[in-house]
Amino acid sequence: MKLTNDINKYIFRGYDIRGVYPIDLNSDVAYTIGKSFGSYVKKMGKHRAVVGMDNRYSSEELKKSLVEGILGTGIDVVDLGLVTTPMYYYACIKLENPTGVMVTASHNPKDDNGFKIAFDERGNARGEMIEEFRDFTYKMNFASGTGKLFKYDIRNEYLELFKKSLSFGSRKIKVVIDPGNGTTSIIAKELYEMFPIDLEIINGESDSSFPNHHPDPCVEKNLEQLKKAVIDTKADLGLAFDGDGDRLGVVDEKGHYIATDKYMIIIIRDIINKVSKKEFLYDVKCSKSLSDEIEKLGATGICYRTGNSYTKAKVRDDNLPFGGELSGHVYFNDKWPGFDSGLYAGLRLLEILSKTDKRLSSLLDGINNYYSTEELKFPSSDEKKFLVVEKIKKYAENMGYNFINIDGVRVNFDYGWALVRASNTGPNITARFEADTLDKLKKIQEEFTLLINNYNV
Numbered sequence: 001m002k003l004t005n006d007i008n009k010y011i012f013r014g015y016d017i018r019g020v021y022p023i024d025l026n027s028d029v030a031y032t033i034g035k036s037f038g039s040y041v042k043k044m045g046k047h048r049a050v051v052g053m054d055n056r057y058s059s060e061e062l063k064k065s066l067v068e069g070i071l072g073t074g075i076d077v078v079d080l081g082l083v084t085t086p087m088y089y090y091a092c093i094k095l096e097n098p099t100g101v102m103v104t105a106s107h108n109p110k111d112d113n114g115f116k117i118a119f120d121e122r123g124n125a126r127g128e129m130i131e132e133f134r135d136f137t138y139k140m141n142f143a144s145g146t147g148k149l150f151k152y153d154i155r156n157e158y159l160e161l162f163k164k165s166l167s168f169g170s171r172k173i174k175v176v177i178d179p180g181n182g183t184t185s186i187i188a189k190e191l192y193e194m195f196p197i198d199l200e201i202i203n204g205e206s207d208s209s210f211p212n213h214h215p216d217p218c219v220e221k222n223l224e225q226l227k228k229a230v231i232d233t234k235a236d237l238g239l240a241f242d243g244d245g246d247r248l249g250v251v252d253e254k255g256h257y258i259a260t261d262k263y264m265i266i267i268i269r270d271i272i273n274k275v276s277k278k279e280f281l282y283d284v285k286c287s288k289s290l291s292d293e294i295e296k297l298g299a300t301g302i303c304y305r306t307g308n309s310y311t312k313a314k315v316r317d318d319n320l321p322f323g324g325e326l327s328g329h330v331y332f333n334d335k336w337p338g339f340d341s342g343l344y345a346g347l348r349l350l351e352i353l354s355k356t357d358k359r360l361s362s363l364l365d366g367i368n369n370y371y372s373t374e375e376l377k378f379p380s381s382d383e384k385k386f387l388v389v390e391k392i393k394k395y396a397e398n399m400g401y402n403f404i405n406i407d408g409v410r411v412n413f414d415y416g417w418a419l420v421r422a423s424n425t426g427p428n429i430t431a432r433f434e435a436d437t438l439d440k441l442k443k444i445q446e447e448f449t450l451l452i453n454n455y456n457v
Contacts, residue, residue, distance in 0.1 A: 001027050001031040001069075002028050002031070003031065004028040004032050005032075005140055007137065008024045010024075010382040010427075011024050011025065011029075011114070012130050012131065012134040013425060014130070015126050015308060015425065016130070016425075017114050018108065018112060018113070018114030018425060019113070020111055021056075021058040021111055021113045022058070025058070027061060027065040030061075030062040030065035031068055032069065032140075033066060033069065034065065034066040034069020034071075035142040036136060036137040036142060037049070037066075037069070037117060037133075038069060038070040038074070038075040038147070039136075039143040040119065041075060041099050041119055041120075042073055042143050044120060046075065046099045046119075046120070047076060048075065048099065049076070050080065050092050050095060050097050051079055051100060051102075052080035052101075052103065053081070053104070054082075054085070054104040054183040054244045055082060055183045055185070055206045055207075055243075056103075056104070056105065056110065056113050057110070057208040058111075059082075059104070062103050062113055067079060067149065070101075071147035071148075072147070073142060073143040073145050074145020074147050075145070076147045076149070076150065077147060077149050078091075078097070078150045078151075079149060080154055081151070084183045084187065085102050085104055085116065085183075085244040085246045086246055086343070087155070087158050087187070088102045088154075089341075090154060090157070090337070098121045099118060100118050101115050101116065103115055104116060104243070105243070106242060106243055106246070106247075107214070107215055107216035107242040107243050107247065108243070108425070110209055117130075119133075122313065123309065123312060123313045124309040124313075126309035126310055159190070159191060159194065162191060162194065162343075162344065163194065166351050167351065168196050168197075168351055168354045168355075169354035169355030169356075170354070171354045171355070172196055173197050173198065173350050174198035174233065174235045174236050175192075175198070175199060175200070175235055175238065175239060176200040176201070176226060176229045176233060177192060177200070177201055177238070177240070177241070177346070178223075178229075178239070178241070179204050180212065180214075180240060181203050181206060181209075182210070182241060182243040182244065182245065183244050183245050184342065185203075185205060186206055188204065189201060189204060191343055192347070195350070198235075200229065202226065210243075213225065215241075216243075216247075217240035217242055217247060217248060217249025218242075218247065218326070218328040222249075223240055223249055223257055226238040226240050226249075227251050227255040230255050231254075231255045236359070236360060237250065237251060237252055238250070239346035241343065242328065242342060245341065245343060246339075246340045246342060248263070248330065248346055250263050250346075250349065253359050253360055256361065260286075260324060260325070260326050260328050261285075261286040261326055262287075262364055262367070263324075263349070264286070264290055264322075264324050265293045265364060265367055267330070267332075267348065267352075268294060268322065269297070271322060271334060277319065277320065277321055278297075278298065278299035278300065278321075279300045279302060279320050279321075280294055280301055280320065280322050280323055281304050281314055281315055281322075281331075282304070283303070283304055283305065283306040283307075283324075283407070284303060284304070284306055284404070284406065284407050284408070284421075285325065285327070287372055289367050289370055291303070292367070293367055302318075302320070302323075304323075305406045306326075306327070306407050308340065311324070311331065312338070315333055316338050319333070320333060321333050330345045371434065371437065371441045372433065372434035372435075372441070373441070374432070375432050376430065376431045377423070377428040377430055378428060378430075378431065378452050378456060379427060379428055380422075380427060380456050385423065385429050385456075387455075388420075388452060388455040389408050391451075392409050392451055392452070392455065395451060396411050408420055408421020408430075409421070413435075415435050415440045416436060416440055416444055417433070418432075418433050418444050418445075419431060419432045419433070429452055431448060431452060433445040
């Protein structure tokens with residue numbers, strides 16, 4: 001391991017540090033980022049950092065190098081070992097130490113890896129915070145010292161947190177869970193068996209090659225095995241989790257995918273009369289079905305920018321009882337400490353079902369339905385993608401369209417909307433379209449897809 005300033009600037013993304021191993025991230029880069037992180041937080045008066053890693057094949061090597069770098073600045077390190085990202089979050093809470101790094105690339109392909117970094121109580125670094133850290137790293141003006149290394153096992157305390165946060169009814173629910181061979185594989189079976197449910201597990205072995213499907217539970221094609229298992233076993237529902245365990249995907253008893261914005265409707269309907277503050281956060285990708293339902297319930301909806309680092313901080317800072325985003329991150333802040341856990345989000349749904357005779361699909365009865373696309377990805381270089389979005393913003397201005405640009409450009413029509421934004425996790429432009437009829441959806445999608453393709457040349 002050695003210090004290097006040969007670091008691809010594009011690994012410093014909107015929510016985290018992320019790149020391809022060993023091209024963008026290797027031992028030298030991880031060591032250098034560790035030295036930079038330790039030096040950076042030392043200037044802030046910090047003395048200790050919490051570090052965890054997911055089950056990716058490169059995580060052990062990168063974590064070791066990262067830790068060596070941090071220790072070499074005089075900052076102590078608490079090493080959690082192999083944990084889900086939510087386990088890392090809870091360890092930071094229990095240790096009363098918000099400074100830390102989680103080695104993970106979340107739901108990205110198996111050869112990717114990265115670092116979710118937190119300097120202080122503000123939570124995961126994002127936007128300008130990461131840009132400032134990037135610039136600090138390239139200056140390579142690092143501190144020296146000899147930090148101490150400690151080991152800490154958060155597992156039992158994490159399991160206890162679930163026991164205190166859930167109360168099941170008399171109905172025993174049958175569920176199929178799919179960890180997707182990701183990091184939730186290390187704890188999902190033990191955790192779910194603590195509760196009075198009938199449990200089936202597929203793809204439950206930890207395997208960083210992700211041999212069965214890509215571990216992104218909010219892309220419907222990744223749920224085909226789960227859908228089949230739900231139907232074959234006559235289960236009440238299926239739950240899937242992403243690579244590091246902070247996101248959830250849901251399949252109902254009919255084998256139909258329930259998008260996160262629809263899941264949020266079910267949760268808000270359940271807690272609306274149990275919370276005093278009736279304000280709920282959702283991101284710009286979410287369907288109008290959700291905002292309509294919040295309004296029907298007499299509550300206030302807060303449309304916010306996409307990104308786990310942003311949405312979680314907003315729920316915390318505004319002390320909202322619940323919030324989430326279409327990508328599968330949801331934040332319970334009622335009887336749970338506010339961080340995103342796919343395993344907990346799934347259990348909250350099971351808890352609701354255990355107290356009713358209704359089927360999961362019927363819990364969405366009465367909502368306003370719209371036609372929408374999945375989140376569409378258009379490959380674009382990290383240099384070009386922001387320019388394309390800016391051109392679409394200019395187009396919307398010239399057309400006199402009603403739009404918001406809190407995160408990319410969301411153009412609102414009387415009958416639907418179009419969203420175009422630069423991905424903060426990869427070299428892509430992402431888009432989503434929605435309308436009250438299929439013909440109108442096609443019209444919106446064709447207009448903005450043509451723009452993206454023309455500007456993205």
